[in-house]
Amino acid sequence: MISKLIVKGSSHEEAISRLKQALVIEGIKTNLSMLQKIMSHEQFKEGNTTTKFVNNH
Known part of the structure; x- marks a missing residue:
């Protein structure tokens, strides 16, 4: 990892939006x-993530 x-956002959706903007x-x-x-996956949008997210999806 480099x-x-x-x-941070006032909601999960706002935080995802900010993350998308930052990843340019x-x-x-x-x-x-x-x-x-990953950010487009429904489980991620709902906040249902663990360290096994990538392996599971």
């Missing part, structure tokens, strides 16, 4: 497509 990004990275190889898929 860095960690933490966002250009010029280097990233896993942004995977992160975008």
